[in-house]
Amino acid sequence: MNVLFTSIKIGSITIKNRFVRSSTHEYLASKDGEVTEKLIDVYRQLAKGGVGLINTGYTYVHPTGKSSLKQGAIYDDRFLDGWRKLVNVVHSYDAKIALQIVHGGRQTRPKFILGEPLAPSPVTDSSTGVTPKEMTVEEIEMIRDAFVDAIRRARDAGFDAVELHIAHGYLLSEFISPYTNHRTDQYGVTTENRVRIIVEILTKAREMVGRDYTIFAKLNSEDCIVGGLTIDESEKVARILAENTLDAIELSGGIAEAGAVSSRPNIDSPDKEAYFFPYAKRIKEATNLPLILVGGIRSLSVMETLINSGYVDMIAMSRPFIREPDFVNKLKSGVSHKSECISCNECFNPRGIHCSQLK
DSSP states (O other): OOGGGSOEEETTEEESSSEEEOOOOOSOSOTTSOOOHHHHHHHHHHHHTTOSEEEOSOEESSGGGOOSTTOOBOSSGGGHHHHHHHHHHHHTTTOEEEEEEEOOGGGSOHHHHTSOOEESSOOOOTTTOOOOEEOOHHHHHHHHHHHHHHHHHHHHHTOSEEEEEEOBTSHHHHHHOTTTOOOOSTTSSSHHHHTHHHHHHHHHHHHHHOTTSEEEEEEESOOOSTTSOOHHHHHHHHHHHHTTTOOOEEEEOOBGGGOSSTTOSOOOSGGGSOTTGGGHHHHHHHHOOOEEEOSSOOBHHHHHHHHHTTSOOEEEESHHHHHOTTHHHHHHHTSOSBOOOOOOOTTOOTTOOOOTTOO
């Protein structure tokens, strides 16, 4: 059997194949962050289409962390019924689902949170002109506890796992990056200090949900901007997190100011695919954790090469599943060997995510 269709264990959960739907903002929650029927239908199609592990769109853990229109929320127990309904639909198709949790940090906007964006340091975002407020230690502890509460809510809603979003320039990513973290206290200066908030989240979450509950993370390999996180420091961060009960890593890269790094356009040949793979060996050898790779993966032959390398355990995709939610089933049946996605990036639409090429 093709290894892509063999099961794998991540933390305490067993996933039926090696395919992951990487977190994708759908613009389909309600104005206040509630789950809607349209959102549930997106997950129904993904689960029905054969994806082994589905990561939800980024879901904010605190009202100060909302960073987009129609973004899902998990900062209060009132959201649980909607998430339970969504989880049950996914489970009915023998798929696993993880809730990706996030705080927008300096990449939110005052209009979304009715106040100043929070960040480790007041570093202006050159792509928006927004200068965030430097967080006090008390505010750091407040947001840390909001992440912990979100993990507990995810478990209570029936999610199989939680993915901490430590990539793409959002708050936890801002803490580990020297570009956005200029603090001189216990949350800055050294790698150990910059990763402290995440270690505290893991420690406190384990006290609440236990060691068996699966918690993994999306991590930048590099920020892809001068002065930002590099693979050398990312490797150190990954090692620290592995030593503090993290169960797996999804490897990505880039922040908003770096442009379309994480969703590169025009991926039209195998040599352009898997653009974060060059970093996979370093992270895999530093942690020995299951490694999920995302980044322009389109072709069955490339997927097989990645898995057979020994440095990648699971294949994550986003845009191909917007075009073809049944892509995994097509690969398994031999109907397809390559995604129809042309990487135009026109699918990310505030009116609701969809492939613009389909009429």
